[in-house]
Amino acid sequence: MDKKIGVYICSGCEIGDAVDIEKLVEIAKEKGVSLVKTNASVCNPDFVEEIKNDIANDGINTIVIAACSPRVKTDIFNFPGCIVERVNIREFVAWVMEPKSDDAQMAAQDYLRMGIVKAEKTNLPEPWIGEDLSEEILVVGGGTSGLSAAIESSKAGFKVTVIEKEDKLGGWAAKWYKTTPTKYPFTSLEEPAVFKMIKEVEADPNITVLLNTKIVKTEGMPGLFDVTLNVAGEEKVKRFGTIIAAAGFTPYDVSKLDKLGFGISPDVISNVDFERMVRETGKITRPSDGKVAKRVAFVLCAGSRDPEHLPYCSGYCCAASLKQAKYVRDINDGVAYVLYKDIRTPSQFELFYKELQNDPGILLTKCEIKSVSLSEDTSLNVDITDTLLGDELSIEADLVVLVVGMVSNANQEKPDILNLQYRQGLELPLLDTGYYPDSNYVCFPYESRRTGIYPCGTIRAPMETYGCIQDSVGAALKAVQCMWHYERGLAVHPRGWEKSYPQVFMQRCTSCKRCTEECPFGAIDEDEKGTPFYKFNRCRRCGTCMGACPERIVSFHDFSIDMVNSMIKEIEVPEDDEEKLRYLAFVCENDAYPALDAAAFLRHRFPPGIRFIPLRCAGNMNLVWIADGLGNGLDGALVLGCKFGENYQCHYIKGSELCNYRFGKVGETLDRLGLESERVEMMQVQISDYVNIADILKGYVDRVKEIGPNPFKGF
Structure with a gap:
């Protein structure tokens, strides 16, 4: 485009007190710009209207605003169809340097010259928009998180396909006897909400459910994900816009907890086995002889918060153990010993915890487990050190329940969930710790390093059922947002407004592989000859490839x-x-x-x-x-x-x-x-x-x- 540059210099916010505005005007004129104006408040609506008039009447199409930081007033200095360059002489000069000094003046002049030349070198971005884009969302996993994500996506007006590798929906939540309370006063156990969700999904015309289904491979990019599905032994390819990964968790392998007594007796079981027993039989008995278990010891953090097993807290275990302790009271009128390192019951679960504290048959003890052994009468002895009192205690129990944590299904030796056709691996990359999918886990918790693929629920982080429902709403909203962006050729986070994309002068490419290896998001693939090429809807416009390229052939319009x-x-x-x-x-x-x-x-x-x-x-x-x-x-x-x-x-x-x-x-x-x-x-x-x-x-x-x-x- 033929550029007509207008420079607009602000003298307000202490700028005029710090530098000589007229000298800045001279600098701009020396750079040969078409128009220079000053004002005590460039962001004033009247002056903004004047800029718009300059655009309409004088053909100004490249605007340099010498004023405040480009991080503020972005809505005010938005002139569609024009290049806009912000020169920060408020925060970088007026507010941090000695007013009216040579240093301040030279700095302001340097920044103005830099801003003008940047505007001269900038071109209007031209978005890349693919053809035959899909707006359908694929949800991988039919448990609580997947069902909730499907329901919310459908409510937003999108078609959804839910795939589940098992022969029925529900996941782990469908295997629970009861769930922790979700309604005030948060004292009574409830029926699992997942069954109501299953009925809602099955009745929704926007949602297609495929059971006994796995992903053979996932190719492409957002809007153009071509997914090969194996449905009950038959393969078919379907295109999706975005993917929500809700493939859940696997309980930590209790057989690794021999130090806590697993294997010494059939009466040392996991919390998963305990829940299954209650759901299937409605009873709490000893597996060894079928007798009613009147004394049940729950060993919390069994393998969790332990560098030899799982170094993290799984979040759900404390409340779930209290729930199971209530089973003991309600079904057997027995005694439940809850042996914990710490009790973590945030939000409404605190009220549930306080309710059970008042139950004389539920004994909570903060302790370290020394050993679990078998006594001569076939009962179990749990030897502990009470860490509050410092006493050494031995507890006799008919049944010991080892409360194991959860392992993300993304964190398996061969996850076999998405089977991505990316150079950098078949599945979602994990955090440096190697346990959960990776992204910026504070600023962008729902994102993964695979653009357009959003993990939620227990595949993303350890959490309880209610947390899974909330988490899946966030993932559904991110999936919808992603589709809105790629339909307009916009990047997703964090430069969600960015229309430009990498321009590559391939004639000088040496196929050194630096860009493909260093791209954090797998946006660059290679053909059979090893020549790189971009899949732009994966690209987040970070410019890592620009920094990586030794030939300096990667650039953006701006x-x-x-x-x-x-x-x-x-x-x-x-x-x-x-x-x-x-x-x-x-x-x-x-x-x-x-x-x-x-x-x-x-x-x-x-x-x-x-x-x-x-x-x-x-x-x-x-x-x-x-x-x-x-x-x-x-x-x-x-x-x-x-x-x-x-x-x-x-x-x-x-x-x-x-x-x-x-x-x-x-x-x-x-x-x-x-x-x-x-x-x-x-x-x-x-x-x-x-x-x-x-x-x-x-x-x-x-x-x-x-x-x-x-x-x-x-x-």
């Missing part, structure tokens, strides 16, 4: 290697003033940038020589920017990326970690330039670091000052 290099060249580098060193800071837009904004709001002072360039993710950091920046005389370069490691929270999974890996090679680049490697650093920053990010920046600047100016200045 973000590219050349664009950032051009911005770097617009930074004015004083040649002879050792007090005015210049530093690049590449900042992740998801954590580091908002941390900087928050620090600016508190008026923390930033080192005046730093120029911030936002990145979609640290994963799109390309080392050529550092080489070119230092080669142009800048004195140092810093990358502020997300935390990574055991508790990482990168919005794009591994971006910051990949950047850190690439930085292992930056020393070679600097050696070629004859520069000290200490000039370049990568730091991990999370949004909560706004309280000390100014000190982090100052520490970096002080370290570079000790090294001295870049010897390339003036060349």
